[in-house]
Amino acid sequence: MSFDLQGFPADSEALATLAARGLAYRLVDTSDAAATSKWVEADFRGFHHSRPRQIDLDFDFGLLAERRVHGVYDPTIAEPAVPVATVSSWPTGLSVPGGRSVDAWAVSSVTVSPTHRRRGIARALMLAELQNARSAGAALAMLTATEATIYGRFGYAPAARAATVYVDRRRAHWIGADVPGRVQFVDAAAIREIAPAIARRAVARTPGEIDRWPALLDRVLGLHDPESDRSRSRRVARYDDERGQPQGFAVFHVTREPNAPGVAEFDFLAAATDDAERALWRFLVEQDYVSGTRGLLRSVDEPLPWLLDDPRAITVTDVVDHLWLRVIDPIAALSARRYSSPGRLVVEVDDPVGIAAGRFELVVDDGGRAEVAAIESRDAAASVKGARGIRLGVRELGAIYLGGVRPSVLARAGRIEESAPRSIDLAERMFASTRTPHLSIWF
Ligand SMILES: CC(=O)SCCNC(=O)CCNC(=O)[C@H](O)C(C)(C)COP(=O)(O)OP(=O)(O)OC[C@H]1O[C@@H](n2cnc3c(N)ncnc32)[C@H](O)[C@@H]1OP(=O)(O)O
Numbered sequence: 407m408s409f410d411l412q413g414f415p416a417d418s419e420a421l422a423t424l425a426a427r428g429l430a431y432r433l434v435d436t437s438d439a440a441a442t443s444k445w446v447e448a449d450f451r452g453f454h455h456s457r458p459r460q461i462d463l464d465f466d467f468g469l470l471a472e473r474r475v476h477g478v479y480d481p482t483i484a485e486p487a488v489p490v491a492t493v494s495s496w497p498t499g500l501s502v503p504g505g506r507s508v509d510a511w512a513v514s515s516v517t518v519s520p521t522h523r524r525r526g527i528a529r530a531l532m533l534a535e536l537q538n539a540r541s542a543g544a545a546l547a548m549l550t551a552t553e554a555t556i557y558g559r560f561g562y563a564p565a566a567r568a569a570t571v572y573v574d575r576r577r578a579h580w581i582g583a584d585v586p587g588r589v590q591f592v593d594a595a596a597i598r599e600i601a602p603a604i605a606r607r608a609v610a611r612t613p614g615e616i617d618r619w620p621a622l623l624d625r626v627l628g629l630h631d632p633e634s635d636r637s638r639s640r641r642v643a644r645y646d647d648e649r650g651q652p653q654g655f656a657v658f659h660v661t662r663e664p665n666a667p668g669v670a671e672f673d674f675l676a677a678a679t680d681d682a683e684r685a686l687w688r689f690l691v692e693q694d695y696v697s698g699t700r701g702l703l704r705s706v707d708e709p710l711p712w713l714l715d716d717p718r719a720i721t722v723t724d725v726v727d728h729l730w731l732r733v734i735d736p737i738a739a740l741s742a743r744r745y746s747s748p749g750r751l752v753v754e755v756d757d758p759v760g761i762a763a764g765r766f767e768l769v770v771d772d773g774g775r776a777e778v779a780a781i782e783s784r785d786a787a788a789s790v791k792g793a794r795g796i797r798l799g800v801r802e803l804g805a806i807y808l809g810g811v812r813p814s815v816l817a818r819a820g821r822i823e824e825s826a827p828r829s830i831d832l833a834e835r836m837f838a839s840t841r842t843p844h845l846s847i848w849f
Pocket residue numbers: 452453513514515516517518519522523524525526527528529530549550551552553555556559
């Protein structure tokens with residue numbers, strides 16, 4: 407999705423709402439280092455981080471240059487140049503079932519100063535981001551949330567989960583087949599050049615993953631701040647296939663107390679092939695002088711239990727809603743993914759904000775490809791009379807979109823209704839995803 411980040415003005419409704427409260431809502435010029443530094447300060451404070459160092463500011467200047475950055479300013483406070491609220495957003499690809507990508511709008515850095523909380527500032531920012539997403543031509547907006555109680559009211563719903571996976575070293579006897587390639591340590595700077603290509607292929611395999619951006623890879627590899635303790639502790643393991651082609655890498659570190667075995671921990675594993683995924687997992691769980699290996703933000707459906715002699719060596723904790731989706735354009739969203747079963751389904755969407763509301767006819771062919779049309783005219787409505795269909799809110803549509811939440815579960819919760827018998831069954835078959843949706847990063 408090519409898009410001019412500064413190409414349209416700050417949302418007029420948010421401007422007016424916030425101006426009525428004596429606040430200025432502004433698009434931050436990210437080439438202005440002073441203004442951007444103040445914004446980053448507010449962002450760090452909003453998430454209760456320590457004050458940013460110059461190295462953090464320099465890193466964020468690069469990152470934010472690729473984003474649309476907004477601040478809310480109160481001219482009456484002691485430091486009026488520091489925004490009392492922040493938000494950043496950018497257009498990016500989201501992987502959907504069938505190996506394709508849909509244009510999405512990522513929203514991040516939502517903070518409101520504790521001095522200004524619960525006055526509707528976040529509400530104004532979030533509604534403006536829905537309009538930004540629409541202006542950018544995104545099919546969906548998306549985010550990862552600090553708290554699960556904030557974003558439902560704006561039409562977002564959890565669509566892909568993630569979990570912490572711990573493997574007890576003493577019980578981790580590998581029974582998976584050998585892979586033809588090999589794993590080796592590589593220098594973080596050396597892998598940086600090929601990391602985007604591997605990450606791109608890994609992202610494309612899994613619905614729910616989003617495009618990686620350059621600064622993310624720099625951070626994961628510890629290159630933005632190479633002398634920090636965190637960066638120096640990171641080790642990079644790369645998997646090369648039998649032809650010597652790199653197909654994946656993982657970044658891990660070992661935490662340990664003096665004279666005691668540690669825990670190998672990783673939060674980044676990019677595998678472009680199943681072999682790479684298996685080889686890297688094996689490498690990570692077969693470390694010596696550790697009591698176990700902990701993978702963060704792993705899939706809730708890892709093949710790992712089938713690769714170990716003792717599946718109870720694995721403990722899965724912190725299963726969380728991780729990726730939150732908000733449908734903006736139902737036709738674009740529903741057309742983008744592939745479906746697991748052919749069929750014809752009327753999808754009637756309710757959206758309190760109005761953006762995604764409507765009735766749509768989803769027709770899926772034997773290859774899983776969809777054609778989607780709005781049912782607007784009386785003729786169109788007559789042609790689908792008696793057809794199988796579901797009625798649901800925009801949140802429920804976001805939840806089932808990637809196949810991570812089953813329509814039948816939402817029907818049991820009373821959150822999806824069918825307009826003709828066996829419609830939920832059909833929706834269940836159509837929306838299923840061969841691969842469980844998963845997002846393995848924060849954004
Ligand atoms: C995508 C991301 O960036 S996730 C990061 C979210 N940010 C953080 O966690 C940082 C710390 N928290 C904050 O900065 C603030 O509390 C925010 C941004 C979450 C909320 O900002 P506020 O300006 O206080 O929210 P605002 O007054 O607009 O409230 C909007 C609605 O959300 C509700 N709400 C706001 N925060 C929360 C919360 N933490 N938990 C539950 N409900 C909340 C309000 O009650 C209100 O509900 P209503 O409109 O239905 O009456």
